[in-house]
Amino acid sequence: MDVQDYEYYEARAKDVKSENITSSQQNTDILERLRDNDPYFTSIFISDESDYDENGFVVREGDNLGWLGYFVGRSKQLEGLYIDNFPDNLNIDAFLRGLGYNRSIESLTIYTDLGRSFKSLVPFLRNNSSLRDLTLIGFNIELQCARNIASLLGQQSSLKCLSFEEADLGDEGLLKIAATLSTQPQIQELNFYANNIGRNGSVALGNVLEELRNPNLATLDLGYNDIDDEGLHALVAGLINCRNLTSFCLSDNELITEAGLKSLSALFQSDHCRLECLDLDGLNMDNDGVAVLSTGLASLPTLKKLDLSSNRIGDQGLQALVGLVNCCNIEDLSFARNVLAVSVSGLRSLGETVQRATRLKSLNLRSNAINDEGLQALADGMTTRCSLTKLDFAYNHSITAVGLRSLAPFFRSDNCCLDELGLWGINFVDDGAAALADGLMGNESLTKLYFTLFSSYGLATTARGWAAFSKLLCDTASVNNTYLSNHTLVAIGECSMDGTPPDILEYLTLNKLQNCDAAICKILDSHPDIDIKPLFHWNLKCLPLVVRWLEKAKPYLGYVNESTGTFQCRQLSALYKFVRGMPLLTVDGYRGKEMKEIESKSKKRKFDLTL
Numbered sequence: 001m002d003v004q005d006y007e008y009y010e011a012r013a014k015d016v017k018s019e020n021i022t023s024s025q026q027n028t029d030i031l032e033r034l035r036d037n038d039p040y041f042t043s044i045f046i047s048d049e050s051d052y053d054e055n056g057f058v059v060r061e062g063d064n065l066g067w068l069g070y071f072v073g074r075s076k077q078l079e080g081l082y083i084d085n086f087p088d089n090l091n092i093d094a095f096l097r098g099l100g101y102n103r104s105i106e107s108l109t110i111y112t113d114l115g116r117s118f119k120s121l122v123p124f125l126r127n128n129s130s131l132r133d134l135t136l137i138g139f140n141i142e143l144q145c146a147r148n149i150a151s152l153l154g155q156q157s158s159l160k161c162l163s164f165e166e167a168d169l170g171d172e173g174l175l176k177i178a179a180t181l182s183t184q185p186q187i188q189e190l191n192f193y194a195n196n197i198g199r200n201g202s203v204a205l206g207n208v209l210e211e212l213r214n215p216n217l218a219t220l221d222l223g224y225n226d227i228d229d230e231g232l233h234a235l236v237a238g239l240i241n242c243r244n245l246t247s248f249c250l251s252d253n254e255l256i257t258e259a260g261l262k263s264l265s266a267l268f269q270s271d272h273c274r275l276e277c278l279d280l281d282g283l284n285m286d287n288d289g290v291a292v293l294s295t296g297l298a299s300l301p302t303l304k305k306l307d308l309s310s311n312r313i314g315d316q317g318l319q320a321l322v323g324l325v326n327c328c329n330i331e332d333l334s335f336a337r338n339v340l341a342v343s344v345s346g347l348r349s350l351g352e353t354v355q356r357a358t359r360l361k362s363l364n365l366r367s368n369a370i371n372d373e374g375l376q377a378l379a380d381g382m383t384t385r386c387s388l389t390k391l392d393f394a395y396n397h398s399i400t401a402v403g404l405r406s407l408a409p410f411f412r413s414d415n416c417c418l419d420e421l422g423l424w425g426i427n428f429v430d431d432g433a434a435a436l437a438d439g440l441m442g443n444e445s446l447t448k449l450y451f452t453l454f455s456s457y458g459l460a461t462t463a464r465g466w467a468a469f470s471k472l473l474c475d476t477a478s479v480n481n482t483y484l485s486n487h488t489l490v491a492i493g494e495c496s497m498d499g500t501p502p503d504i505l506e507y508l509t510l511n512k513l514q515n516c517d518a519a520i521c522k523i524l525d526s527h528p529d530i531d532i533k534p535l536f537h538w539n540l541k542c543l544p545l546v547v548r549w550l551e552k553a554k555p556y557l558g559y560v561n562e563s564t565g566t567f568q569c570r571q572l573s574a575l576y577k578f579v580r581g582m583p584l585l586t587v588d589g590y591r592g593k594e595m596k597e598i599e600s601k602s603k604k605r606k607f608d609l610t611l
Contacts, residue, residue, distance in 0.1 A: 005066075005097075006098070009066065009070040013035070013070070016067065022062065023058075027063060029054075031068065034075050041055070041077060042078060042079045043055055043078070043082070044082070046068075046082065046083050048060070048084075048085045048086060049085070063090075065091065065092060065094050068095055069095035070098045072095075072098060072102060076103075079106045079107065083109070083110045084111045085111065086112070092114065100122075100124045100127065101123075108131060112139055116148075119148060128158075129158045132159065132161060134161070134163070135165065136167055137163065142173075147176050156184075160188045161188065162189070162191070165192075167194075169195040170201070174197055178204045179204075181205075181209075185212050185213060186216055187215075192205075193223045193225075194224040194225070197222065198227065199227070199230055200231075202227045202231030203231060205235060206238035209242055210237050210238040212242075217245055218245060219248075221249040222248075224252040225252075225253055229260035229263065232250075236266055240266070240267055243272040243274065246274055246275060246302075247275070247278075250264075251280065253282075254283065254284045256284075257289070258286075258288055258292055261292045261296075262292055265296025265297075266296070276302055276304045276305065282311070285308065286317065287320070290311075294323065294324040298323075304330060306330055306332070306334070308321070308334065309334045310336070310338070311338055313335070313338045315345070315346040322353045325360065326356060335368070336364045336366040342374070343374075344373050348381060354381060354388060359387065360387060364392040366392050366394040366424075367396065370396040370399060372399060375407070376403060379410050380406075383415075386413075389418060394423060395425035396425075399423075399428065401428055401429070401432040402435075404428055404435040407439055408435075411442075416445050419446060419447050419448065420450070421448070422450045423449070423452075425452055429461065433464075433466070433468050434464075437469050441486070443488070447491065448490065450494065452494070454499070470503055470504060471485075472489075473485055473489065473508070473522075474522045478534075490508050510522060510559065517552075517556065520552065524560045528570065530546075543578045547574075550570070
């Protein structure tokens, strides 16, 4: 569609009927919203499958892609465009050429191989200075396609994020893309996750980064590739030149050994390294590798997040890691799924480290074969002082109710600030539920308690276990017990809350309501006839106290579905109980005063006789 073609659509745009150029009512609505520059219509998903929401344009027979491209091209509100797939029998060039007139789109994501039609994106990339994010994901980019994309990138100067995810670029494809990156110093984020990149691709990327003048690269993801020690060595040389780099992912590159980690340490020790997030998940790293890594990271005070999951790290490596946490400012540490089981002494050492690491907020220890004794050793260290807000023990199958009971002192300590606890995959059954509920009595920090409702052994928590949680959230034995119940938890069970009993959900909902006093709501819901006798020790002051509390509770009737009439009966009942008990208060009060005066006179008389 050249300029003449655009004028064709422009001349007929006012008269064309949307229903005549679309295959469904939803597609018609989308065209009209594009035509009218609807300020709330900021993204569109184009696919040949109906898996999207109201923003999804499902291409079928009867849809005119030329008109779709025209309306997308002239839109001033559209910010995101997502292209999933087109039917094979339709000419997508008409759409892409119309897209070339768009100036508002900031993010373009393509999930399908456009083949030769990639060339039709040239006008869009050349003319759109708003584009910040270009993502190609989930399809194999062959060499010729990589050449076409590299040519496209040469037309763009506003990109901040470039992503090739699961695209199987390979070394040759990355060579083509890397050559173009030499003219893109403004790019801040590069994602080459799962692209079969090996040594040659890493060397090419490292050379380009090393030669860039003042690169702005802040995030680099090279996870799930085939990078080896030599490739990493060349890459590090380029990364040292990237002074704005704050996040680096090298996960699942299993060819990297201790020698490669030594090269990586050179990056950490460079004068301008400002790395904050480092992902080394799945590198097959052993204890010696951790020791080498820790030596480099010890001189990196900016590091906040470190992922060493899925490696072969045991006690010796953990000791090196403990020393690192003590001297750095790490806030988020992931040590999940390590092959070598960590001993009790290792966990005790980690607990003592957590006690001293005041900046550490998140600790992931899932799937580490931790048992009850190990959990208790860790908990002992955390009880005295702990800054953790998130803790994950999921899939440590040997943990039972005994181990969970050892967490009680930690939960009840004044220093506990834990907000989220993950216990998925632990079949602790009803005794474990009771141990957790008992331990959390008095805790005011934990808001999310996650665990598996069903296990391979059957139901993990039955009615007895849920009863313990119900009592934790709302102890109905007395008004005072209800008041002292837990009003902090907002999630118990699975993340989706599927399977959590209705009464538990009701209490959790009350806990999470904004501008709502959960304690008042639970008292209203659980105590329809409040017993005021326990308040009689306040004597005549008890009535104003009850009246004031009822007035405070009145705005919350809607949360417990209590009518105004029922509430008025509650007020009258409280007044009646007070009046009924008032003679006892006044008579006993008067009698008590009289008896004290008589007793005082009697003592004085005895004293005078003595004299």
